[in-house]
Amino acid sequence: MEHILHRARGRDAVSVDPGEVVTWFDRVRRDLPWRRPEVSAWQILVSEFMLQQTPVARVEPIWLAWIARWPTPSATAAAGAADVLRAWGKLGYPRRAKRLHECATVIATHHDDVVPDDVDVLLTLPGVGSYTARAIACFAYQQSVPVVDTNVRRVVARAVHGMADAGAPSAKRDEAEVAALLPDDDSAPRFSAGLMELGALVCTARNPKCGVCPLSECAWRSAGFPPSTAPAKRVQKYAGTDRQVRGRLMDVLRASDTPVTRAQLDVAWLTDTAQRDRALHSLLVDGLVEQTQDGRFALSGEGADAAVGAPSSEARGRTQPLRSQADNTKS
Structure with a gap:
């Protein structure tokens, strides 16, 4: 499959007219x-953390509440880790909340409470990868840098290379391709946002709305919309996964202001006790949950007693028995 993509990319490619994208984006954004x-740049950074793997509709109300409560990095850093995890709510992947809290602390402590504007410096922040660093530089600081997400890759694959999908990602190649499309004037950030919007609203993975596409030239359309040659992607299920179990356990912990007993956690998932133990252990390893000396469990930083916390580095990666209150009565 990879050699087919390379051969397709090597053909004479169609370009994308930045003016068409920017004009369309200004009208329908x-x-x-x-x-x-x-x-602010910080508030844009918060949105980028939240939008990773989470739809816009779910992010918007939580983002609004978040920036009203913690409008700056220092305000977020001053909050307790448990408060941050509660505010994250059911956005999913709560490790993002932990990393966002760590990121706020670094910005407040080492960058005078100002989000850096340099991509290389942004990449040193906790939880900030290549996409997020460039998105902040582009959307917060209006810099002409390539911002590449799944939607942008799809638009480029179709409009420029005539392929139904983009194939396996390659950060270096993808960023170079998008950089080559950027206009040379101050409309570059709007063009970047427009490419993303085009992929999100029109050039969608399924049922693309080609009839309303603003691009006058599209290699995929010119080629007669050839179908994808990639293997069908497996639909990710959620029901019954460790992610679901972790979410159920986190729901119990977020709902309580005090540490909870093992019995209170156990009722959150009765289907598979081994899976429940594995999920709880992973929450401890990730530093999202801590275990108190008396065997109860709490969100990070909220153990009433000295916390046992995450397993040692030697224990990471393997499931170990979790101490229950019954174990404590024997000691």
Whole structure:
């Protein structure tokens, strides 16, 4: 499959007219709150953390509540880890919340409470990868840098290379391709946002709305919309996964202001006790949950007693018995 993609990319490629993308984006852009001019770089950074693997509709209300409560990095850093995990709610992948809290602490402590504007410096922050660093530089600081997400890769694959899908990602190649499309004027950030919007609203993975596409030239359309030659992607299920079990356990912990007993956690998932133990152990390893000396469990930083915390580095990667209150009565 990879050699087919390389051969397709080697053909004479169609370019994308930045003016068409920017004009279309200015007309139809969604009024997302983190796009408003008064929003700070920190608040844009928060939105980027939340939007990773989570739909816009679920992010918007939680983002609004978050920035009202913690509008700056220092405000977020001053909050307890448990408060941050509660505010994250059911966005999923709560390790993002932990990393966001760590990121806020670094910015407040080492960057005078100001989000850096340099991509290389941004990459040193906890939880900030290549996409997020460039998104902040582009959308918060109006820099002309390539911002590549799944939607952008799909638009480029179709419009430029005539392929139904983009194949396996390659950060270096993908960023170079998008960089080559950027206009040479100050419209580059709007062009970047427009490419993302085009992939999200029109050039979608399934049922693309080609009839309303603003691009006058599209290699995929010119080629007669050839179907994808990639193997069908497996649909990720959620029901019954460790992710679901972790979420159930976190629900119990978020709902309590005090550490909870093992019995209170056990009722959250009765289907598979081994899976429940594995999920709880992984929450301890990730530093999202801690175990108190008396065997109860709490969100990070909220153990009433001295916490046992995450297993040692030697224990990471293997499931170990978790101490229950019954174990404590024997000692």
